[in-house]
Amino acid sequence: MPIAFEKVNFKYAPNTPFAYEALKNIDLAFEMGKVTAIIGPTGSGKSTLVQHLNALLLPSEGTVLVLDRTITNKHKPKELKSLRQRVGLVFQFPEYQLFEETILKDIMFGPLNFKVPEAQAKVLAMNALKLVGLDESFAEKSPLDISGGQKRRVAIAGILAIDPDVLVLDEPTAGLDPQGSKAMMELFLRLNKENGKTILIVTHDMEHVINYCDNVVVMKDGEVINHQRVTDYFERKTQVEDIQMNLPQLLLFKEALLDGGFEFKQPMRYLEDLAEAISKEIKR
Amino acid sequence: MNPIKVNHLKFSYDLETDVVNDVSFTVEKGSYTTLIGHNGSGKSTIAKLLIGLLEKGSGEILIDDLELTEANLDVIRRKIGIVFQNPDNQFIGATVRDDIAFGLENHQVDPALMDDIINNYAARVDMSKYLDQEPTRLSGGQKQRVAIAGVLAMKPEILILDEATSMLDPEGKSEINALVNALHKEYGMTILSITHDIEEVKKSDHVLIMFEGKIVKDGLPSEIMIDEKEMISLKLDAPFSVKLANALKRRGIVLKETLDTERMVAELCLLRSKK
Numbered sequence: 040m041p042i043a044f045e046k047v048n049f050k051y052a053p054n055t056p057f058a059y060e061a062l063k064n065i066d067l068a069f070e071m072g073k074v075t076a077i078i079g080p081t082g083s084g085k086s087t088l089v090q091h092l093n094a095l096l097l098p099s100e101g102t103v104l105v106l107d108r109t110i111t112n113k114h115k116p117k118e119l120k121s122l123r124q125r126v127g128l129v130f131q132f133p134e135y136q137l138f139e140e141t142i143l144k145d146i147m148f149g150p151l152n153f154k155v156p157e158a159q160a161k162v163l164a165m166n167a168l169k170l171v172g173l174d175e176s177f178a179e180k181s182p183l184d185i186s187g188g189q190k191r192r193v194a195i196a197g198i199l200a201i202d203p204d205v206l207v208l209d210e211p212t213a214g215l216d217p218q219g220s221k222a223m224m225e226l227f228l229r230l231n232k233e234n235g236k237t238i239l240i241v242t243h244d245m246e247h248v249i250n251y252c253d254n255v256v257v258m259k260d261g262e263v264i265n266h267q268r269v270t271d272y273f274e275r276k277t278q279v280e281d282i283q284m285n286l287p288q289l290l291l292f293k294e295a296l297l298d299g300g301f302e303f304k305q306p307m308r309y310l311e312d313l314a315e316a317i318s319k320e321i322k323r
Numbered sequence: 324m325n326p327i328k329v330n331h332l333k334f335s336y337d338l339e340t341d342v343v344n345d346v347s348f349t350v351e352k353g354s355y356t357t358l359i360g361h362n363g364s365g366k367s368t369i370a371k372l373l374i375g376l377l378e379k380g381s382g383e384i385l386i387d388d389l390e391l392t393e394a395n396l397d398v399i400r401r402k403i404g405i406v407f408q409n410p411d412n413q414f415i416g417a418t419v420r421d422d423i424a425f426g427l428e429n430h431q432v433d434p435a436l437m438d439d440i441i442n443n444y445a446a447r448v449d450m451s452k453y454l455d456q457e458p459t460r461l462s463g464g465q466k467q468r469v470a471i472a473g474v475l476a477m478k479p480e481i482l483i484l485d486e487a488t489s490m491l492d493p494e495g496k497s498e499i500n501a502l503v504n505a506l507h508k509e510y511g512m513t514i515l516s517i518t519h520d521i522e523e524v525k526k527s528d529h530v531l532i533m534f535e536g537k538i539v540k541d542g543l544p545s546e547i548m549i550d551e552k553e554m555i556s557l558k559l560d561a562p563f564s565v566k567l568a569n570a571l572k573r574r575g576i577v578l579k580e581t582l583d584t585e586r587m588v589a590e591l592c593l594l595r596s597k598k
Contacts, residue, residue: 081462081492132490188362214408214489216362216519217560243492285493288563292584299592310563314570321576321594 040106042092042205042237043068047101049087061087063261065101069254074231074238076248076269079258080283085241086131088258089207092239093126094119106204124153127203131210134190137182142168142193145182149201160200167196170230172222188219195223199230206230209241220244224251249273249287249308257282270306289313324388325349326402326481326513327373332382334365334372341380342368344536350481350529355507355514357524357544360533361558366517369533370485373515374403387480401430404474408486410466414458419450422458423473430477444472448502464495471502482506484516496520521562524548525582532557549581 049062061084069075077085090096091103094110103110108122130136139145146167150160168177171192177185182193195211206227212220228251230236242248248255248269255272257265259282265272272278276294279286286294293303293313303316327350334343343365350356360366371377373384375396384391386399407413416422423441432440445451448468458466467487474482484503488496500523506512516523524530525544532540532547534557540547548554551561551569561569568581576594580586 080494081464186363214486214519216360216558217521218555218558219362220519221560283494292563292567292588295584295588296591299588299595301592301595310566310570314567314574317571317591318574318576321591 041068041071041104042106042239043104044088044091044098045102045104047091047098047103049084049091049096050099051087053099061261062091062098065263067256067263067266069237069239069256071237072231072235073253074227074240074251075254075256076252077239077241077256077258078243078245078248078282078284083258083282084261085258086209087261089128089209089239089241092205092207093123093128095128120153124201125203126205126207127198127201129195129198129206129208129211131213132191133194133197134182134187137190137194140181141179142173142182142185143178145193146197146200149197153201163200163202164196167200168193170199171196171226188215191215191219192223195226203236205237205239207239210243211240212242212244212247220247227251243284245279245285245287249289270308273308274306324352325385326352326387327515328385328388329369329373330383330385332369332372332384333380334368334377335380341536343372343380346382346533346536346538348531348538348541350513350515353507353511353513354528355516355526356529356531357527358515358517358531358533359519359524359559364533364558365536366533367485370405370483370515370517373483374400374405401477402479403481403483404471404477404479405483405485406467406470406474406487408489410463410470410490411459413470414466417457418455419445419458419461419469420454422469423476426473426477440476444476447475448472462495463491464498467491467495467499468502471499475506479512481513481515484514484518486517486519489519521548521560525562525564532559534558545582 044065044067047062047065051059051061079085087096091098092105094115097110097112097115099112105122106125137145139148143164146164147160150163173189173192182190212223215223224247227238231238252269255267255269256263265278273290276286276290289310297303301320305316307313307316330347332343332346333341335341358366372379375391386402389395389399391399414422415425420441423444424437427437427440445454448471450465450468450472453461458469488499503514507514525548527544530544530547531538539557548562549565551565554561562582564584564587565581568578571578578587578590580590
């Protein structure tokens, strides 16, 4: 079952002087069962795009297909709840939305809202807490008493507890420390590899794109200007520079070495690939 | 005279665990110092203690040799400017102009001089065009630039950045970094930057690492950042260059430089041509 956009336009404040076309003629089909990064400058339409996936926004024109649902301007799917149970959307800075007295209650809120019996909701919540790397002692704490990074994990656990098939994350690691952010990306990768979840991540961090994602969707001025495998995307650095994103460190090194006379032929993605290629050339 | 000197500082939110536990450090005049550490290590608490937003448990904070106390809080706040992480939480004025004026009014600046000051600092952060706009309509990078202008208008000698770029996109981030670098280089402003950006740390004069409420490392980035295992044990990450150097070492290629990208590349190119 697909997640696809067909000729989608979206206008904020249509028919007013402030009308603003945030998405223009989007044709896009995400590959299911993969991790896809959505990148692009601020204001390019990334967040607007992902908010269509659980019908928070309806397209002004065109059709959005989400699993077995069809979303159009006139056709808001009935029973949005079951759509939102299958497509979990984590907003930017979700920790601002924690509100319950205890962390356990906060994570249980999602499953309970979807009519899961209390005892089962508790099991789901405790599992989700463990998945995001927080131990049982956190369950009865107040979400106000933990650090920002821990709050972020609790918020993500809240979505994991409803066990969606598709997980959509809007800048999930912004503001986390390096290890917290690495742990978070590894969690998403595990959910993808072991649980078969389709993962869509809006990000500005090119290190995450190159290290953890299978595909990349590039947006600019409300349009999708590129949709490729990550390995292919990073073969041409001009593509990356065109949208004012930073090159991943690996590519900076690779380019500088190429300029200095190195001759790499093989594609490379991870640090070990680069180390191996350098070592081969030096020892040749 | 040191812009910031902290001796045996302690602080606890709940009177049980010391979030800041016997911390001592010095920030030298005109230096670009970075303060790093895992989430919850106490970095932001230090920033709030330095500007008197939180009251210390025990120990001593000296700003330009002047001890931070209730009585001289006003004097000290004139010396220090701070920019926080979230660009949306630090606006008061209805327009950019009002917002910069707010701090000046607080410091009883002569209203006749105010317009010139505002225009000058708006120009310095490249926001002159936006003076009459609502701050809410600006991008994250522009908002942080306005926040910095508001702080600069007070002519502080010390600028503290508390993860000021962590909520910004790459473009906003490089705008702010360029501005801060200019303030540091051209005006000799002392910078204390709390950050997760390893590349920023690499370029700084001095790095302090916090771990569970304590300062555990204090020195040059070139001495501290090159130990991958230690950085990981402090719940941080080593720079890519250091990790690459270690991966090469495992393959029998030992480099003299393991931190600076340019020098590493030069060394590798030399090795290649010599083979």
